Amino acid sequence: MRIVFMGTPEFAVPSLQRLIDDGHTIAAVYTQPDRPKNRGMKLVPTPVKALAMANGLTVRQPEKIRDEAVLEELRALAPELLVVAAYGKILPEELLRIPTMAAINVHSSLLPKYRGAAPINWAVLNGDRETGVTIQHLGVELDAGDIILVKKTPINPEEDAQQLYERLAILGAEALSEAVKALADGTATRTPQPPADGPYAAMLTKEMSPIDWNKNAETIVNQIRGLIPWPCATMELQGERVKVYRASVGDATSAEPGTIIGAGKSGIAVAAGDGRAVLVRELQRPGSKRMSAADYLLGHPIQL
Numbered sequence: 001m002r003i004v005f006m007g008t009p010e011f012a013v014p015s016l017q018r019l020i021d022d023g024h025t026i027a028a029v030y031t032q033p034d035r036p037k038n039r040g041m042k043l044v045p046t047p048v049k050a051l052a053m054a055n056g057l058t059v060r061q062p063e064k065i066r067d068e069a070v071l072e073e074l075r076a077l078a079p080e081l082l083v084v085a086a087y088g089k090i091l092p093e094e095l096l097r098i099p100t101m102a103a104i105n106v107h108s109s110l111l112p113k114y115r116g117a118a119p120i121n122w123a124v125l126n127g128d129r130e131t132g133v134t135i136q137h138l139g140v141e142l143d144a145g146d147i148i149l150v151k152k153t154p155i156n157p158e159e160d161a162q163q164l165y166e167r168l169a170i171l172g173a174e175a176l177s178e179a180v181k182a183l184a185d186g187t188a189t190r191t192p193q194p195p196a197d198g199p200y201a202a203m204l205t206k207e208m209s210p211i212d213w214n215k216n217a218e219t220i221v222n223q224i225r226g227l228i229p230w231p232c233a234t235m236e237l238q239g240e241r242v243k244v245y246r247a248s249v250g251d252a253t254s255a256e257p258g259t260i261i262g263a264g265k266s267g268i269a270v271a272a273g274d275g276r277a278v279l280v281r282e283l284q285r286p287g288s289k290r291m292s293a294a295d296y297l298l299g300h301p302i303q304l
Contacts, residue, residue: 001184004079004099006030006049011165012085014173016051019083024176027077028058030065032088064090073183074098084138085172096138102183103138106172108165110150111136111202112193115143115203120168121161125226127218130154131164133172135179137190147191148182151175160228160246186213209234215260216274216298225267235270236278238300250277263302267293 002025005016019026025077031054034043041058047051052059062070075098082103084091094163097101109119116122125129139145155164160170182188209231211220224233224247232243236290247267255271262269267281 001025001180002078002080002102003083003180004026004028004030004074004077004081005048005052005083006091007085008032008046008088010047011108011169011172012087012106013051014169015083015085015176016048018173018177019180022056022180024180025059026052026055027079028060029079030060030062030087033061049062065089065095071095071098081183083118083176083180085176088235090142096140097206101124103137103155103184104176104179104183105138105143105145105150106125106141108168109137110134110152111143111147112141112195112235113197114199115196117203119201120165121204121226122199122201123155123224124164125224127222131168133168133175133198135175136193139299144193144196147193148179148188149175155196158248160225162228182268197283204231206231209211211235211244213270214273215279216226216273217276217278220278221247221249232284234298235283237268238302240285241288243290244280244282245282245284245290246282247278250279255276257277260304263293263297265294268297269301 003019004027005019006014007074008031021178029048031046031048034045037044049059071094074095079099080101082099085106109123110132114122130152132150135148135151137145153167153173154173179188204227208227209297211223211233224244227233228245234241234243250269252275253261253271257271257273259271260268261271261277267279269277269279281293283296285295
């Protein structure tokens with residue numbers, strides 16, 4: 001099948017690779033413009049661009065996807081199918097009408113739950129036990145198009161959002177491969193979505209980082225898991241604001257929320273608001289590297 005692919009981050013890489021492996025003709029790959037990163041502020045290609053270039057594919061990086069010149073260029077490519085996976089911009093209706101067969105999207109939630117920009121993080125933040133990917137037709141309303149197929153997976157209680165992201169990227173590629181085959185064979189189903197199920201998966205912000213120790217222990221642990229790799233949960237520790245990367249629900253305690261009740265090889269135990277502790281096991285000081293709580297305590301002992 002002749003396909004135009006649109007995607008940007010690591011999540012989209014397995015989907016593009018799977019389309020290549022399945023033998024489809026990739027007419028062009030659209031991705032976000034290169035952005036400056038790191039200390040040198042050098043322009044860095046997107047992960048999707050890197051894969052496309054390695055495979056000799058045509059790459060387009062328009063600043064504005066709504067420009068008429070961009071739309072004309074897409075029309076000239078004459079795609080049968082438009083495949084979108086975390087492209088990063090809302091696509092205009094006239095663009096979605098260009099492919100002769102369909103415009104479809106790889107979405108990292110079980111639609112209609114978690115429509116929006118950060119579905120993986122919100123599934124973890126809310127303590128969900130299951131999530132998955134949805135292959136859907138693209139429409140004018142964000143993430144509300146008809147569903148082609150769904151693949152589900154459990155969320156491990158120890159899994160953080162970055163680990164889940166990596167698993168769902170692979171699952172999304174598998175689902176995409178099945179959906180494209182079904183579309184080509186004429187066997188694809190098309191199920192209209194019911195009304196949105198649950199809150200909109202809004203973008204994350206730094207204001208979500210500070211830990212409120214008055215909350216229950218499980219909610220705090222989910223916050224820590226769900227905000228990885230950005231913006232990360234934070235706590236005040238010995239006069240510094242540190243990022244917290246890994247934690248678990250600890251033992252019962254009668255201490256006031258926010259009180260450090262233990263510090264040792266297993267981690268730093270902090271009282272939460274429900275009579276249980278949160279055991280902080282991995283953290284990062286400002287200007288330092290990510291480390292275990294035990295390593296932190298070697299150089300920064302806590303007097304209880």
